[in-house]
Amino acid sequence: MNRIKKRYTEAYLGIYGLWLLAFVVAPMLLLLIQSVNVPGQGFSLSNYRDFFTSGPYLAMTVNSVWYAFLITLVTLAIAYPLALVLTTLKHRQLWLLLVILPTWINLLLKTYAFIGLLGKGGLLNQAITGMGFGPSQLLFTNGAFLLVAAYIELPFMVLPIYNALLDIDPLLPAASRDLGASRFQTLKQVIWPLSMPGVKTGVQTVFIPSLSLFMITRLIGGNKVITLGTAIEEHFLVTQNWSFGSTIGVVLIIAMALTMALTTDRKKKGGRRK
């Protein structure tokens, strides 16, 4: 009997292991190989040398990280109070579903909505003109990119924070209030630290995709905010320089791994469960 059970386990391991090898390990390895396989030269690190000695690419790296940071900050500032309010509501499950609902609309459709809102004769410009200011260029600016990206990522920040807040033992804030802490002190000393796992998960789920939102930079940012994601897309699909594109990819992976290492708990608890 136990032998059969063992055979089952081996079968699971075999199927899943093969899948991981073929579709996780192999693509990443190929990306790495491609990045050091320069056309016409064979194996060479020249791509990396070019990347780290070129001003525009370094600026772009800094730019991507900076914008991803800003997007994360903006969404966190909006999402945390929202999650707090959500937990106090009566029909909170329904409200939460309403927060998630926009994520079911494809992000391209949402980006498309902003083209209409921010466009030259768009609603926002009409409002500005109505208030007595001249119409201004809103689309194709860095601010527009930031706005749209933050809008798209917002639900992904709310969700983990909300879950973390719900997991807090309701007796703890009550005890803190009982012992004479003010509302703000309770928030700062009790609720905020206890909701940290959710905040960290939220930061990870927003920061990483923000590094690669090339379609938004193309449609809303007007190619001006050039991020690493846009650069990769350009090298793979426009100029067909896969080798250099892979190099940027590897750099992006390293940047991402650093972010993960900085925001992941050593203790390894909580976070992404629900």
Place this chain on the structure above:
Amino acid sequence: MKIIQRCWLTFCFFLLYAPILFLVVYSFNSGETMQTFEGFSWAHYQELWQDTRLLQIVLGTLVLALSSSLIATAIGTIGALAIYRTPRKLVKQSLLGLNNVLLVSPDVIIGASFLILMTALGLKLGFFTVLLAHVAFSIPIVVLMVLPKLQEMNHDLVLAAQDLGATPTEVLTKVTLPVISPGILAGFFMALTYSLDDFAVTFFVTGNGFSTLAVEVYSRARRGVSLEINALSTLMLFVAFILVLGYYVYGQRKKGQKPSKLKEKVK
């Protein structure tokens, strides 16, 4: 305090829904742009109804989402079982680590590396390559949804079933799978969401022959605004809204008289 809370809630929901409502309102515009509202009309819905190419793409997107999430759910459940069952800690850790690689990778990286892989394998870019890519990025989330259910499962159930003479196959189909089915279902829906929402990965591995809704909207939006897209988004929003309401009502009825968290604690 209450007033500030209400204000913030209103503000956030305004922020979340204003762009979507904007799309909806202009889908009824008789004009051709999203700038001036010239009058009410169903014209763009008729246009959409006649646009067989777009409707085919919507259908293709749905077929892709359903099939990729079904396959991903099957492999993901097997994966979760593998991670749960394996006795060696090192194997467990490395499987989990590899599982998370695709979950935390930016979409462009997944797209680019899959493009290299598919070309290296000599596959023709099209529906099949997109399907493989969608299955690949959906599996990790299924594993993460199923694994906690396995860990929470009362192991005595399995032991009892074995004691009473159940074969391993019976234990799997009659005990383990039913117990973890909420996780499997949640994983399936997450996979569906991921697949429907994806743009970047599809954009990399799709060829000329196959296109999903997101890719189509992208190429149309680059050419300029077309209110047909508004009409389509309105319909999709409507369906999503119905689904949410249905799910909520169903959940409420099922929950019924369960005591609240605080009450449970005090008891």
